[in-house]
Amino acid sequence: MRFAVIALSIGCLFAGAAVADSVKVENIWARATAPGQKVAGGFMEITADADMVLVGGSSPVAKSLELHTMKLEDGMMKMRQVKEIALPRGQTVKLAPGGLHVMFVDIGKQIQAGERVPLTLIVRSADGKERKLELQADARMMGGMPRH
Numbered sequence: 001m002r003f004a005v006i007a008l009s010i011g012c013l014f015a016g017a018a019v020a021d022s023v024k025v026e027n028i029w030a031r032a033t034a035p036g037q038k039v040a041g042g043f044m045e046i047t048a049d050a051d052m053v054l055v056g057g058s059s060p061v062a063k064s065l066e067l068h069t070m071k072l073e074d075g076m077m078k079m080r081q082v083k084e085i086a087l088p089r090g091q092t093v094k095l096a097p098g099g100l101h102v103m104f105v106d107i108g109k110q111i112q113a114g115e116r117v118p119l120t121l122i123v124r125s126a127d128g129k130e131r132k133l134e135l136q137a138d139a140r141m142m143g144g145m146p147r148h
């Protein structure tokens with residue numbers, strides 16, 4: 001009986017370890033900036049194997065990295081900062097132009113197309129633990145994007 005209890009708790013530990021390694025981030029890119037432009041959007045596809053929440057991040061190219069959403073309001077696309085972005089288990093959450101994105105705010109130096117832009121995202125799992133994902137975005141030139 002006692003043996004069975006021990007086996008069960010080991011099983012739980014392994015499940016926890018598997019969850020910790022299950023955030024996949026793909027197709028990461030950032031919009032290249034024009035000279036003097038202070039903000040740029042960052043986009044990617046995130047898939048978590050457990051329910052997680054994207055709670056923030058940072059980048060050496062910008063003073064801050066904000067989480068944003070974009071919505072059509074009164075016929076205009078408007079950006080709004082959000083505190084977190086839910087990453088439901090097994091679902092690919094797309095951060096894409098016209099919707100959710102990360103925003104590089106107060107960019108120090110122009111981001112040139114073809115550059116690699118480092119960024120760190122912070123995700124929180126259901127047990128409250130936060131971890132950092134070190135990523136690289138490809139800077140791309142793309143058509144116009146609604147401004148703030």
Ligand SMILES: [Cu+2]
Pocket residue numbers: 041068069079080101102103
């Ligand atoms: Cu934005």
